[in-house]
Amino acid sequence: DGHCRAFDRNARGTIFGSGVGMVLLKRLDHALRDRDPIWGVVKGSAVNNDGGLKVGYMAPAGDGQAAVVAEALAVAQVEPESVTFVEAHGTGTELGDPIEIAGLTEAFRLGTERRQYCAVGSVKTNIGHMQITSGIAGFIKATLALERALIPATLHYQSPNPAIDFASSPFFVNTQPLPWQPAGKRRAGVNSLGIGGTNAHAILEEAPPLPTLEASPARAL
Numbered sequence: 001d002g003h004c005r006a007f008d009r010n011a012r013g014t015i016f017g018s019g020v021g022m023v024l025l026k027r028l029d030h031a032l033r034d035r036d037p038i039w040g041v042v043k044g045s046a047v048n049n050d051g052g053l054k055v056g057y058m059a060p061a062g063d064g065q066a067a068v069v070a071e072a073l074a075v076a077q078v079e080p081e082s083v084t085f086v087e088a089h090g091t092g093t094e095l096g097d098p099i100e101i102a103g104l105t106e107a108f109r110l111g112t113e114r115r116q117y118c119a120v121g122s123v124k125t126n127i128g129h130m131q132i133t134s135g136i137a138g139f140i141k142a143t144l145a146l147e148r149a150l151i152p153a154t155l156h157y158q159s160p161n162p163a164i165d166f167a168s169s170p171f172f173v174n175t176q177p178l179p180w181q182p183a184g185k186r187r188a189g190v191n192s193l194g195i196g197g198t199n200a201h202a203i204l205e206e207a208p209p210l211p212t213l214e215a216s217p218a219r220a221l
Contacts, residue, residue, distance in 0.1 A: 004129065005156040006090035006122040007097050007164060007173050014091040017128040021136035023143070028105040028208075037209035040143040043074025043187070051197030058195050059095050065103030068199040070110055070190065076203035080111040083118060083203065084182045085151050086171065086189040087142040091129060092120025098163035100191065104128065105169040119178055125128035133198060135192030142188040146206045149186065151178040 005011040031038050048071070050064025073080060089100055101120070107120070123141045124130075130137050145151050157173050160166050166173070180186055186206040193199050 003156045004092040004122070004123050006081040006092045006154060007086070007101070007120070007161055008092070008157050009094040009161050011094055011097060011158050011161060013093055014124060014129040017130055019042070019130040020110075021111045021130075021139065021140055022100060023135050023136065023140065025146065030118045032208070032211060034147040035091060035210055038210075040146045040207055041205045043078060043203040043205045044072050044074075045200065045202040046071035046075055046199065047200045050199065054197055055115045060099045061197070062099045062103040062106070064197070064199050065100060068104035069107035069201045070106055072189070072203050073107065073111070078187060078203060078205075080108040080170065081114060081117070082182075082184055083108075083189050084136060084144060084192060085142065085180065085185045085186075086118060086120045087138040087145075088120050088122050089134070089138075089193040090120075090124050092122070092124060092160065098162050100193065101166070101169060102136045103166050104171065104189075105165075105193065108170045109149075114170055115168065116166065116170065116171070116172045118170045119151050119174045120204070121152065123214075125157070126152075132174070135190070137174045138190070138192060139190050139202065142190050142204055145180065146186050146188060146204060149206075153177050153179050168211075 016059045018138045048068045050061040053062045190202045
């Protein structure tokens with residue numbers, strides 16, 4: 001119907017587009033030293049490929065997705081409870097969305113039993129599936145959300161896909177812009193999944209404040 005309905009019971013598939021995205025990565029200590037504007041910090045990331053375990057080229061595999069999220073959390077050295085937003089791949093397919101949420105839940109359950117504390121969304125509901133650019137689009141969305149302390153709404157969501165057990169998961173879908181002020185630092189996960197079996201996940205954190213400039217000593221008159 002021309003809409004991407006990620007996680008929704010009326011999801012019937014994605015809608016494709018094309019685009020390009022680019023970010024500048026720099027060591028945090030160098031960026032702080034140079035007083036660059038910092039939009040977010042990459043705490044850790046992981047990539048794997050579950051192609052040999054997939055039942056078909058285009059069929060997603062939950063175990064590989066769970067493994068890459070768990071590895072990214074371990075590399076970032078953060079607890080799942082500290083991640084309060086996940087920018088999901090969220091293609092809006094009847095098969096893919098439940099497998100993705102199940103994989104995320106499996107990884108988060110290694111560190112927490114809390115339910116429905118972490119918002120989950122997909123920029124594909126705004127701009128469609130940018131194909132090989134979809135991962136960087138989600139990365140940019142999550143970084144801007146960190147910087148603005150606001151989680152954007154996920155569009156076209158009315159009721160959950162019946163194959164997704166949100167009630168028992170750490171996740172919920174926010175349908176309105178959500179002010180983002182957790183007890184600790186703002187942290188987000190970004191999920192990007194390739195048809196051929198490549199899975200990627202990154203853990204992002206809000207930027208630290210720039211160091212205060214030392215006042216120059218006053219010159220004697």
